[in-house]
Amino acid sequence: MGDTQSKAERSATEPGRDGDPVIALRGVTAELGSRPVLRGIDLTVHRGEVVALLGANGSGKSTAVRTVIGQVPVTGGTIDLFGVPRERFRDWARIGYVPQRTTASGGVPATVTEVVSSGRLARTRFGLLRRADRAAVRSALERVGMGDRAGDPVDALSGGQHQRVLIARALAAEPEVLIMDEPMAGVDLSSQEVLASTLRDQVASGASVLLVLHELGPLEPLIDRAVVLREGCVLHDGPPPRAVGQHALPGHDHVHPHTAHPEPVRTGLLS
Numbered sequence: 001m002g003d004t005q006s007k008a009e010r011s012a013t014e015p016g017r018d019g020d021p022v023i024a025l026r027g028v029t030a031e032l033g034s035r036p037v038l039r040g041i042d043l044t045v046h047r048g049e050v051v052a053l054l055g056a057n058g059s060g061k062s063t064a065v066r067t068v069i070g071q072v073p074v075t076g077g078t079i080d081l082f083g084v085p086r087e088r089f090r091d092w093a094r095i096g097y098v099p100q101r102t103t104a105s106g107g108v109p110a111t112v113t114e115v116v117s118s119g120r121l122a123r124t125r126f127g128l129l130r131r132a133d134r135a136a137v138r139s140a141l142e143r144v145g146m147g148d149r150a151g152d153p154v155d156a157l158s159g160g161q162h163q164r165v166l167i168a169r170a171l172a173a174e175p176e177v178l179i180m181d182e183p184m185a186g187v188d189l190s191s192q193e194v195l196a197s198t199l200r201d202q203v204a205s206g207a208s209v210l211l212v213l214h215e216l217g218p219l220e221p222l223i224d225r226a227v228v229l230r231e232g233c234v235l236h237d238g239p240p241p242r243a244v245g246q247h248a249l250p251g252h253d254h255v256h257p258h259t260a261h262p263e264p265v266r267t268g269l270l271s
């Protein structure tokens with residue numbers, strides 16, 4: 001990336017990071033198997049903003065993003081998408097979702113192009129792909145460096161390539177907001193680099209992003225703000241916990257007496 005100054009540092013001095021909210025959760029509660037998993041969370045992503053949703057295993061990160069796309073019902077609170085209450089929101093092509101990695105085919109034999117094309121359907125009338133739709137699918141594949149694998153069965157891909165296909169599927173609809181659940185998990189280094197640069201291009205072209213992450217890792221320079229969950233509650237909403245990104249080790253609870261901070265920087269936010 002070659003970018004020593006984080007986006008959070010740059011944007012602190014740049015105007016325009018407080019656009020309209022594209023995702024706004026207020027006091028959201030949700031249960032899974034009658035167990036409370038979200039206990040009243042507030043989470044906002046503004047237009048053009050990149051927000052990391054962090055927290056330990058089981059803190060509710062995936063559940064939170066799944067309430068946004070309607071895969072988990074909420075038991076309380078409100079969710080607005082582009083200023084519209086989620087129950088009335090219909091413009092799903094504006095939101096691209098990359099689930100926590102599963103197999104892209106779901107066990108059904110499918111080619112890379114078929115999987116990515118399925119992400120374009122929200123932009124089509126009656127599910128018919130026209131020339132412009134096919135071009136958008138090709139472009140999405142090229143952006144994740146998979147243009148030469150278009151005809152391959154997805155079952156023949158590595159984990160990292162699979163993840164690239166899932167991201168291309170989300171990009172195919174040319175969404176304004178990308179929601180990604182652990183996009184770097186189990187992804188080899190070269191795919192991580194491709195994913196980070198794809199995301200950087202999306203952000204540069206104005207996309208807003210909500211990323212579920214275990215640690216900031218290589219995406220740190222892109223991130224404006226971090227929301228940290230613990231046991232279904234928001235523990236922190238503000239600048240990304242920098243020391244975690246610098247050391248990039250899970251559970252790396254670190255005190256920095258050598259830094260210029262007046263208080264030692266405790267980074268146990270993720271444990």
Ligand SMILES: Nc1ncnc2c1ncn2[C@@H]1O[C@H](COP(=O)(O)OP(=O)(O)OP(=O)(O)O)[C@@H](O)[C@H]1O
Binds near residue numbers: 056064
């Ligand atoms: N289908 C389900 N039924 C019951 N409980 C569930 C279900 N799915 C998840 N949970 C529980 O809900 C809690 C929150 O899970 P969630 O997947 O949202 O956490 P997470 O922060 O994304 O964790 P991870 O980092 O491990 O993906 C966990 O305690 C989990 O065990």
